[in-house]
Amino acid sequence: MAEVELRNVTRRFGDVTALDNVSMTVPDGAFVVLLGPTGAGKTTTLRMVSGLDLPDEGEVFFDGRSMASLTPSQRNVAMVFQQYSLYPHLTVRDNLAFPLRSPLLKTPEEIISSKVQMVAEVLQIAHKMDNKATALSGGEMQRVSIGRALVRDPSVFLMDEPLSSLDAKLRADLRVELKSIQSERGSTLLYVTHDQIEAMTMATHVGVLDRGRLVQFGTPREIYENPVSIYAASRLGQPRINILPADLFGHAPNGATHIGLRPEHIRQGEGIPATVQRVERLGDQTRLHLRMDSHEVTTVTDAHTELTGGETLRISPQNPYFFDASGDRIF
Numbered sequence: 001m002a003e004v005e006l007r008n009v010t011r012r013f014g015d016v017t018a019l020d021n022v023s024m025t026v027p028d029g030a031f032v033v034l035l036g037p038t039g040a041g042k043t044t045t046l047r048m049v050s051g052l053d054l055p056d057e058g059e060v061f062f063d064g065r066s067m068a069s070l071t072p073s074q075r076n077v078a079m080v081f082q083q084y085s086l087y088p089h090l091t092v093r094d095n096l097a098f099p100l101r102s103p104l105l106k107t108p109e110e111i112i113s114s115k116v117q118m119v120a121e122v123l124q125i126a127h128k129m130d131n132k133a134t135a136l137s138g139g140e141m142q143r144v145s146i147g148r149a150l151v152r153d154p155s156v157f158l159m160d161e162p163l164s165s166l167d168a169k170l171r172a173d174l175r176v177e178l179k180s181i182q183s184e185r186g187s188t189l190l191y192v193t194h195d196q197i198e199a200m201t202m203a204t205h206v207g208v209l210d211r212g213r214l215v216q217f218g219t220p221r222e223i224y225e226n227p228v229s230i231y232a233a234s235r236l237g238q239p240r241i242n243i244l245p246a247d248l249f250g251h252a253p254n255g256a257t258h259i260g261l262r263p264e265h266i267r268q269g270e271g272i273p274a275t276v277q278r279v280e281r282l283g284d285q286t287r288l289h290l291r292m293d294s295h296e297v298t299t300v301t302d303a304h305t306e307l308t309g310g311e312t313l314r315i316s317p318q319n320p321y322f323f324d325a326s327g328d329r330i331f
């Protein structure tokens with residue numbers, strides 16, 4: 001596996017700057033999740049690493065070696081994209097075996113067969129081994145696409161929302177499987193998702209992209225606990241961080257226009273009165289939707305709370321963040 005470095009990478013499409021001077025080092029064996037809304041530049045980043053597209057400026061390195069003149073196959077990357085790219089006339093077994101049957105690799109058939117079987121079991125697709133790809137559901141095709149990457153031993157895996165077409169149960173299972181395969185093999189993996197749980201549970205590092213710029217790179221915990229801006233703070237955490245006027249609870253530091261409060265960072269029983277709008281019971285946790293003047297505030301409370309809509313609850317900030325008018329963290 002390899003360390004992957006993007007050095008001052010810029011990619012433009014006409015007037016759009018899809019990536020704007022991005023520098024990022026993905027350590028060997030890291031699981032990096034790229035976060036950002038549609039258009040932030042996540043897929044473009046993967047395409048730069050894969051060699052399917054080239055930077056206008058800057059360079060990509062694997063283990064310190066420039067990839068500028070290397071094709072995708074020379075870079076030895078394994079990719080999984082949202083749209084599955086299977087060979088429709090081949091069975092699941094042959095689709096999975098395909099990357100290993102390259103004449104260059106000369107992999108013995110019994111090794112191919114055991115790798116294919118192992119990957120099919122992990123992806124819960126072994127019972128469909130003899131089906132043609134055309135006879136699979138969307139979620140099954142997606143699992144075969146993931147499998148075709150996992151049978152290989154590439155420098156880096158690149159995955160663009162690989163679990164998004166699967167149902168919740170399978171997604172949860174495969175999250176665990178992918179993470180354990182990655183950490184057992186020490187694979188370097190760049191992964192795009194909109195799913196916060198995937199980001200928090202799988203990533204060793206998170207890169208936050210905002211309109212082509214990498215605004216923060218760190219462990220999920222660093223980004224969650226020490227976000228550099230409102231934008232970065234809003235990328236992780238469910239329910240989302242509350243962003244409120246800085247002085248809503250009283251004195252605010254100089255220059256602060258907004259206070260940021262994670263739902264779990266609100267002390268209950270003292271402070272400013274808020275009205276309970278709605279009590280949302282999720283089983284292991286209960287969310288309270290509160291109103292303070294014209295502001296909505298979400299917090300979490302004991303699963304067995306007796307609170308009901310219409311009641312008043314006093315709240316005060318605990319570990320607040322403060323941001324300036326441009327959204328940057330100042331305290």
Ligand SMILES: Nc1ncnc2c1ncn2[C@@H]1O[C@H](COP(=O)(O)OP(=O)(O)OP(=O)(O)O)[C@@H](O)[C@H]1O
Nearest residue numbers: 013016017018036037038039040041042043044045
């Ligand atoms: N081939 C292309 N031609 C023109 N514009 C492009 C091309 N590829 C990407 N872009 C533009 O570059 C920007 C970044 O796109 P990119 O696909 O990297 O975003 P993304 O973060 O992956 O979004 P999504 O979550 O929707 O996949 C967008 O404004 C997009 O429209």
